[in-house]
Amino acid sequence: MELSWARVTGTLLRRTALAALTVSIVSLVVFAALNILPADPTTAALGAEATPEMRAAYRRLMNLDVPPIPRYLHWAEGMLRGDFGISVVSRTPIGPELAQRFALTAILGVGSLLLSVVLALPLAVRSARRAGRLIDVTVSAAAIAVSAVPEFVVAIGVIVLFVSNLRWFPVSSNGIIEGDLNALVLPVLTLTLGAAAYVFRHARVSVVETMSAPYVRTAVLNGFSPARILWCHVMPNAAVVVVNAVALNAITLLSGVIVVENVFGYPGLGQLLVQALVANDFPKIEAVAVVTTTLLVVVNLLADGSVLLLDPRLRTQGAGARR
Amino acid sequence: MPRWPSIAVGGMPGRVGLLLVVVALVVTVTGPFVAPFRHTALVGPILQGPSVTHALGTDQLGRDVLSRVLYGGRSVLLLPACAVALAFGLGGILGLVAGYRGGRLDQLVSRGADILMSIPPLLLVMVLVIPLGTSDVVLIATTGIWFAPRIVRIVRAATASVCTKDYVLAARVRGESTASILWHEVTPNITGTLLAELALRLNYAIIFITTLNFLGLGVQPPSSDWGLMVSEGRAFLGHRPLISIVPALMIGALAIGVNLLSDQIAVYLARNVQQSSRL
Numbered sequence: 001m002e003l004s005w006a007r008v009t010g011t012l013l014r015r016t017a018l019a020a021l022t023v024s025i026v027s028l029v030v031f032a033a034l035n036i037l038p039a040d041p042t043t044a045a046l047g048a049e050a051t052p053e054m055r056a057a058y059r060r061l062m063n064l065d066v067p068p069i070p071r072y073l074h075w076a077e078g079m080l081r082g083d084f085g086i087s088v089v090s091r092t093p094i095g096p097e098l099a100q101r102f103a104l105t106a107i108l109g110v111g112s113l114l115l116s117v118v119l120a121l122p123l124a125v126r127s128a129r130r131a132g133r134l135i136d137v138t139v140s141a142a143a144i145a146v147s148a149v150p151e152f153v154v155a156i157g158v159i160v161l162f163v164s165n166l167r168w169f170p171v172s173s174n175g176i177i178e179g180d181l182n183a184l185v186l187p188v189l190t191l192t193l194g195a196a197a198y199v200f201r202h203a204r205v206s207v208v209e210t211m212s213a214p215y216v217r218t219a220v221l222n223g224f225s226p227a228r229i230l231w232c233h234v235m236p237n238a239a240v241v242v243v244n245a246v247a248l249n250a251i252t253l254l255s256g257v258i259v260v261e262n263v264f265g266y267p268g269l270g271q272l273l274v275q276a277l278v279a280n281d282f283p284k285i286e287a288v289a290v291v292t293t294t295l296l297v298v299v300n301l302l303a304d305g306s307v308l309l310l311d312p313r314l315r316t317q318g319a320g321a322r323r
Numbered sequence: 324m325p326r327w328p329s330i331a332v333g334g335m336p337g338r339v340g341l342l343l344v345v346v347a348l349v350v351t352v353t354g355p356f357v358a359p360f361r362h363t364a365l366v367g368p369i370l371q372g373p374s375v376t377h378a379l380g381t382d383q384l385g386r387d388v389l390s391r392v393l394y395g396g397r398s399v400l401l402l403p404a405c406a407v408a409l410a411f412g413l414g415g416i417l418g419l420v421a422g423y424r425g426g427r428l429d430q431l432v433s434r435g436a437d438i439l440m441s442i443p444p445l446l447l448v449m450v451l452v453i454p455l456g457t458s459d460v461v462l463i464a465t466t467g468i469w470f471a472p473r474i475v476r477i478v479r480a481a482t483a484s485v486c487t488k489d490y491v492l493a494a495r496v497r498g499e500s501t502a503s504i505l506w507h508e509v510t511p512n513i514t515g516t517l518l519a520e521l522a523l524r525l526n527y528a529i530i531f532i533t534t535l536n537f538l539g540l541g542v543q544p545p546s547s548d549w550g551l552m553v554s555e556g557r558a559f560l561g562h563r564p565l566i567s568i569v570p571a572l573m574i575g576a577l578a579i580g581v582n583l584l585s586d587q588i589a590v591y592l593a594r595n596v597q598q599s600s601r602l
Contacts, residue, residue, distance in 0.1 A: 022441040037454035148582035190343040255445040
């Protein structure tokens with residue numbers, strides 16, 4: 001069992017290639033969906049009542065007279081340079097708006113992710129050590145309930161509790177733009193609950209399984225303190241599971257972000273996407289879709305990389321068979 | 324041969340799950356027959372509280388909320404069920420063949436599945452709705468195609484592990500056809516895995532499709548659909564919370580019920596694997 005960094009590099013390169021392929025495919029599909037699939041893109045964007053002048057102006061603005069393939073290449077090349085085009089509704093460059101929205105979504109996503117791990121891990125360890133007792137059954141049941149229902153149902157529950165009954169927080173999170181941190185509470189809470197339930201379920205199973213492993217029994221028989229066994233023997237294994245859970249959770253978290261931003265009016269990428277969809281702002285839809293996908297595959301790549309760093313078993317020869 | 328129905332309710336979680344699913348099913352199936360009003364009929368003053376004629380009050384257009392809840396389960400059950408059936412049809416066959424044959428075909432199918440799985444589905448559906456519209460067929464097809472690669476993976480792995488067993492080799496030596504081996508030898512032995520996965524996927528499909536409906540990208544007004552109803556009643560949560568809460572609870576009951584049934588089967592499978600490895 002010899003460590004093989006060549007294998008690690010190979011795996012990471014393969015994953016990076018897959019990530020680049022994913023972004024390219026999504027950009028192709030999005031471009032085709034908005035430019036090639038509609039019989040007349042001007043009708044799709046402007047509606048059936050558009051006048052010929054409006055249509056002509058729109059065709060010029062969107063370069064619609066250029067054939068699709070050069071148009072796609074031109075657009076994709078612009079994206080790579082960081083030129084996201086101009087909104088056809090507000091006539092302003094999309095890039096700066098995207099950057100601001102991106103920052104707000106990142107705060108929401110990273111905050112919820114960190115909080116969920118902080119909340120779920122201690123609970124998972126506690127539940128695992130008292131498996132089958134009241135605390136374990138209660139927390140596990142709550143975790144199942146939260147992870148089984150759609151995010152918007154959780155959001156409605158949060159609103160009913162904290163806005164309608166307790167009146168603690170504003171229901172609209174638009175105030176975040178003015179730096180009102182109260183606006184962050186409900187969206188973060190909703191996302192954290194969902195992510196924490198997911199991390200809890202995975203971490204709990206992992207800790208229960210690890211604690212019954214022969215090497216932990218050996219550590220107990222050696223007379224090590226429970227804390228040492230937990231932190232030096234059990235948790236390194238649980239960490240792998242948690243990072244994996246976070247990675248698998250990234251896609252779910254993204255759809256959660258889209259839902260939660262729209263429920264609470266939080267001005268992030270998810271709300272921007274829905275606003276652009278409603279306004280038929282095609283360049284903006286394309287830009288948000290590509291940026292969000294890129295964000296997602298980068299998160300996945302980082303998680304893959306961390307798992308490789310955390311779990312030496314994946315770095316050894318013959319590890320391919322285990323995955 | 325294990326009896327899956329009795330296994331699925333073999334523990335407390337499974338029984339609670341069955342109860343929740345049955346409640347949602349009964350409401351959905353009998354609902355339209357017992358509903359006091361049509362779900363689209365404007366029958367009273369708007370935003371009324373609960374009363375004798377309108378047990379759950381009326382909504383922002385003066386429609387009976389109870390009737391809308393009773394009508395609103397069909398799309399929540401049928402669309403995910405069709406989507407999961409499509410995913411299992413597509414993914415199940417590909418996974419069986421890839422797992423049994425192995426080699427180049429397996430490589431091709433697995434890589435394809437990897438790529439499809441890395442694409443964020445909600446984002447894609449939101450964009451595809453523009454040229455394709457929001458018909459039921461689009462919802463079912465996109466959800467089904469999104470789930471298919473996951474089914475491929477699981478069926479492939481389960482099939483590949485069953486195929487190393489002696490009874491499959493024996494069937495091959497007897498000269499049985501591939502289709503016959505897959506159907507008579509492999510399928511019965513991966514039924515448990517498939518059932519647990521089926522219930523879990525149904526859970527995810529319910530989440531996915533109700534979310535699309537909630538965001539206004541699926542079933543359109545004036546249809547009654549629990550996801551759509553939650554969205555429409557959202558603005559009145561402080562004043563008339565029942566408009567949103569009741570359909571939200573129905574979605575919750577159905578989703579949690581299906582999830583618990585899936586868990587119960589998975590627990591049984593895990594226990595059996597442990598036992599057989601201990602022997």
